Amino acid sequence: MIGASAPSVLPAGVSLVGDVSGEEDLVVLGNIEGEVQLGGQLLVETGGSVRGNVRARVVTIRGTLVGDATATESFRVEEGGSMVGDVHAPRVRVARGARFRGHVHMPTEGEGTEARVRPGVSWPTRIEASEAAAGPFEAVTTSPGSAFSSIPTLRGWAAPTDEAPIRRAPPIVVPRIGRACGRLRQDRVASGG
Amino acid sequence: MNAENSPRPGRHGYIGPSLRVRGRLRGTGPVHVRVDGKFEGDVTMEGELSVGESGVVVATVEAARVEVVGQLRGNVLATDEVAVRDGGLLEGDVRAARIAIDDGGALVGRIEMDFDVDDARRTS
Numbered sequence: 001m002i003g004a005s006a007p008s009v010l011p012a013g014v015s016l017v018g019d020v021s022g023e024e025d026l027v028v029l030g031n032i033e034g035e036v037q038l039g040g041q042l043l044v045e046t047g048g049s050v051r052g053n054v055r056a057r058v059v060t061i062r063g064t065l066v067g068d069a070t071a072t073e074s075f076r077v078e079e080g081g082s083m084v085g086d087v088h089a090p091r092v093r094v095a096r097g098a099r100f101r102g103h104v105h106m107p108t109e110g111e112g113t114e115a116r117v118r119p120g121v122s123w124p125t126r127i128e129a130s131e132a133a134a135g136p137f138e139a140v141t142t143s144p145g146s147a148f149s150s151i152p153t154l155r156g157w158a159a160p161t162d163e164a165p166i167r168r169a170p171p172i173v174v175p176r177i178g179r180a181c182g183r184l185r186q187d188r189v190a191s192g193g
Numbered sequence: 194m195n196a197e198n199s200p201r202p203g204r205h206g207y208i209g210p211s212l213r214v215r216g217r218l219r220g221t222g223p224v225h226v227r228v229d230g231k232f233e234g235d236v237t238m239e240g241e242l243s244v245g246e247s248g249v250v251v252a253t254v255e256a257a258r259v260e261v262v263g264q265l266r267g268n269v270l271a272t273d274e275v276a277v278r279d280g281g282l283l284e285g286d287v288r289a290a291r292i293a294i295d296d297g298g299a300l301v302g303r304i305e306m307d308f309d310v311d312d313a314r315r316t317s
Contacts, residue, residue, distance in 0.1 A: 008209040013224050018216010018234055024209045034216055 007040075012047055019052075026056075028063070046080060059089070061098075068102075200216065204240075208232060209299075210247050218252075259289075261298070268302075 007025035010016060014030040023039035028048040034168050035052045036042055042056040048063035059071040061081040068085045069075055075089035079097035086103040206226035208214055208278035213231045220226065229245035235254050236242055241258040244250050248263035257273040259265070261281035269275055271289035279297030288305040 006209065008208060008212050008230070009205060009207045011204050011206040011220075011224055011226070013204065013222045013227065014206055014218065014220035014238070016216050016218050017215065018214060018218075020212060020214045022209065022212035022230060024211045026212070030206075030220075041213075 007043075012124070044081070053085075208248070242283070 007027050008031060009027045010020070011073045012029040015033070016030070017033045019034045019036070020026065020032065021035075025040040026034075026036065026038055026042050028042070028050055030048060032050045033052060034053040036050060036056070038054075038056040040056065041058040041060065042050075042054055043060045044050050044063040044065055046062045049065070050063075051066045051168040053069070054065065055070040055072075056164040057070050057071065057073045059065075059068075059075045061077045061083050062079075064082045066084045069083070069087050069089070071087070071089035071091075073089070074091035074093070075085045075087050076093035076095065077098040078095045079098055081095075084101045086105065088105045091106050092104055092106060149190040167186045196234075199303055204222070204224050206220075206224060208226070208230045209230045210229045213233075214228075215233045217235045218226070218232070218237070220240055222239055224238055224240035225243070226236075226238065226240070227243045227245055228248040228250050230248065232248075232250045236250075236252050236254045236256065238256040240256065241260065242254055242256045243260040244252075244263045244265050245283050246262045250264065251266045253267045253269075254265070255270045257271065258275075259271050260276045260278065261283045262278045263280075264282045264284075266284045268285045269283070269287045269289065271287070273289070274291040274293065275283075275287050275289040276293040276295070277283045277298035277300050278295050281295075281298045282301070283299070284301045286303040286305065287300065290306070292304055292306065294300050
């Protein structure tokens with residue numbers, strides 16, 4: 001039976017137009033249009049989507065999030081996940097194969113991470129987090145040490161084609177527990193058309 | 194839809210005790226949603242809505258089946274069955290093909306059922 005610690009679930013095939021708030025975990029397999037505020041974790045599963053601003057302790061996106069996300073602990077977009085919006089979180093992870101468009105804001109305090117990028121700088125940067133979209137540049141990791149041997153290869157950063165002015169900047173590498181401050185930009189990879 | 198022993202993730206929704214949801218909930222297909230927290234708004238589903246013991250639902254509900262163990266305030270339209278269990282409270286008008294109010298359950302409102310007295314089909 002369902003225990004008190006079971007996460008709340010919005011199942012596939014169900015859509016909610018409205019707001020959710022509470023202290024526990026929520027798994028979204030359906031669709032939410034509205035705000036989500038949780039004391040626990042928010043997981044937008046594959047096939048699920050949230051359109052609206054979300055706030056939770058931990059936010060994980062495997063489906064789609066269109067809106068700003070605030071995570072008091074960590075935020076991550078996993079492979080196959082799509083995120084359009086700004087992120088405020090002390091720890092941000094974007095997995096290879098994830099799609100992300102928006103700003104990343106990280107608090108400047110906290111333990112240093114070698115992949116950290118100087119705060120306060122906003123770089124128009126494009127990241128193709130996909131091997132298929134290998135660009136002219138290899139990602140430069142700030143530390144070639146073994147600790148980052150599992151860094152997903154973020155390749156092909158380049159200045160965006162529209163909107164923002166072109167300014168060259170080092171690629172932002174967001175490893176497993178990465179730190180970045182700036183603008184992560186990823187246009188949808190044109191799929192054969 | 195009853196699948197107590199075969200939970201199919203993805204088709205089972207759950208609103209936990211601490212959760213407050215406000216808005217319009219729509220579901221297609223045989224979805225089962227159980228509310229142990231608070232819900233306010235509208236529910237339109239082809240499946241089943243069950244209001245758990247700690248659940249408080251203030252909503253207009255359209256579903257195939259509605260089960261009330263906690264509290265439900267609002268009008269209910271069920272294509273199949275409405276059941277008010279022991280300890281459950283349903284405040285509102287109910288229209289359903291079948292209605293069951295268990296011993297200890299309470300319904301404050303009106304019940305509408307379509308039937309002909311001459312050949313009334315009764316369900317117990």
